[in-house]
Amino acid sequence: MSVMTEAVVSDEQRHVTISSWKTPIIFGLFTVLFALLPLLVPREGDSTFRLVRSASAAIQLPEIVVPATPAAWVCVVLLAAVTVLSIIWTRAHKPLPLWLTVIYVVFLMVGFLAWAAAGGTLPMIGLLGGALALATPLIFGALGGVIGERVGVVNIAIEAQLLAGAFLAAVVGSATGSPWMGLIAAMFAGALVAAVLAVFAITYYVNQIIVGVVLNVLVAGLTTFLYRQVLNPNDATLNSPPLFPEIPLPLLSEIPVLGPVLFRQTFIVYLMYVTVFLVWFGLYRTRWGLRLRAVGEHPQAADTVGIKVVSTRYWNVILAGAIAGMGGAFYTLVTNPQFGREMTAGAGYIALAAVIFGKWDPIRATLAALLFGFATNLQGVLSVIGSPVPSQFMLMLPYVVTIFAVAGLVGRSRPPAASGEPYIKS
Template sequence: MTATAHESTAHEAIVRPVDWRAPISFIVFALVGFFAFGLNGPSTDVVFSWASKGTPSLLSDITVNARTLGFVIGSLMLVITALTLWLALTRRKISAWIVVGFALLFLVGLLGWVGAGGRVPIVYLLTGAIAFSVPVVLGALAGAMGERAGVTNIAIEGQLLMGAFTAAFVGTITGNLIIAMFAGMISGSLIGALLAVFSVKYHVDQIIVGVVVNVLVAGITSFVHSSMMTRDEQAYNYPGTLPAIRIPLLSEIPVIGPVLFNQRITTYLMFALVIFVTVLLYKTRTGLRLRAVGEHPLAADTVGINVNRTRFWVVTLSGLIAGLGGVALSIGSVGGFIREMSAGQGYIALACVILGRWNPLAATAAAFLFGFSKQFGVWAAQAGAAIPTDFINMIPYIVTLIAVGGFVGRSIAPAAINKPYVKS
């Protein structure tokens, strides 16, 4: 028997095990959709409204019976579930489009169920989702850059928090929000540099350093907040918020216009940075070098790339992006600094990096999922949904856990991540 025949026989003998993660998740959500939204759903009408508050829309509202909508959507979800079961049993890949389509169906059914007897404000939900997504998207971009270079950036939480604190403090002192925005970005970069010094230069475990940095930043900002900001908010914690910039003509497009083209500068910068980081990583020589450092640092060193210098500057400069995420939290949203206002969003950003498999565009999509789930929680509470308030507050984190555990599972990270490089 030839070597080729031996290889063929060996490949036939190796049977890939059935991956049940996605099918099981599909079954659970399909049953919830069919029985909760359909058979046992409210029989009142629900109105899907396309108009933003105080602004008429060219699109007419859609009125449907909530139970009928739930039954149709639940039936479609069961059909898709059967398809995923067949794909899993035949050991075929479940397309991402199937997952997206299934998720959209479940979302429509959920909106109809919660909004039964009232209206579902589509523009309000999408606008709020983008606003909540900005810090997470920017944190995810910083995490994707750092981890592509081989450095686990656990300190995103600290970078967001320091950016938010610095922007609010400097904005109040100077009265200039643009200066405050740059100050917040620089402070995030300094936290990135601190992480890089210990993890890259001194080879301290990256995860331990990141956690310590987060605790340090939380302590510093809490101390200053309690000792200065809360005692005299007018002098130290009253910066105001960045104004919304309405883009002429584009902002008049139905639905898309008010959602995308009537935003603050932090949101516009977020969209620009998503494109910039994607192009940088996959379409430039610099990005190729950066990814080589994270995948095979010895080979990168062999061709003349300074591995540790590259890692240091990538982590430091990515801190600028995370710092901008902190700016979006304070002067880009609340108009001041609140103690520990990052509230774990840096860790959610890391989860989005994993969910997006270290791809900036996919990580951004995962961050939007988090933002929408958070905005949904706000709307559900306002709509008087029969869901406990504590559970509503848990929705964004539950969605993230389900997405990572139920649909992604084990992901393959860059090969040299969290591995110090010592030049021989």
């Protein structure tokens, strides 16, 4: 066990000596770009933030009204202050803490919303609740990606696992009349796709990136064919699954703002909360997690101390696929009561970006997925309130956030040392 302990470098140890100027540079760039909005396009009027869902809410909060342009300038100052702090931190060769990036993103979002919503009212419950709904399948996919890469297998096939899960959840849920059976079927579908990935990547040493891309194309084509040939002619019996009902949690759902967003959800969202915790706890606090990380960092050392590298990779890749499959079930058992052709729309690739943005950590990857979900939902909300931001820009916003996040906001990071490398026992 001592050899394995030396081989596995914990995240805390890995990040102590790493300092990168990428994050301060990105902070400064975004601060300058955001300052151009109130400078070149000042907005007249006030922005209103509505903090309750309806007038019947148990706890009523007043609306927050702020002058659009002055509020934007205040946020520019705050962003500049965070940027300076990040520079000081980096010059001292200290790794930037996660909370500093979170604070920067919050200031940036508040300032942008204040500027964009001038003369309108932003329903914050709808904005945040919609962001959580869009982020839920991304979180499941990202968790599957974290487990896969931590054990040494690059899971490019997250998109295929989400899509297969959505398809089989719709079929089985419709045939049985039970969303629970649909959820189980979705997990099976994701695990099946992951098993195919495992066979080719682990047993036959095929390039993992190529296998993942091929699986994405294969599942997209197969589900499209079955949708046209099987589901469309039998829509009432095979493509009308029952939805999971909303389950408000007593007392918690009445908490202002966060209550309606977090605790008026369906079972799958609550399952997501539990899964995030279990993956985090298992990865860093259990023997399973230690063995998994050992195989992903140094499989030769893990093999030396008696860990079965191949079987560990197999079972954890399949587990990762089952978790991603639950994200696919969200599409057809929560948001839309039927399967649609390629309905995941590239969510698997965004989930993979969340894995990188989150530095292969389940909590960070979850926060990254929430950011991407927020950016996606923002385009719809701003269109409704008549924001002057061009619709084309709003459509590309989630992908712009993804690119900048992966390119800079993560700072320096490295994947597990053996990720993507086949293990050939010598």
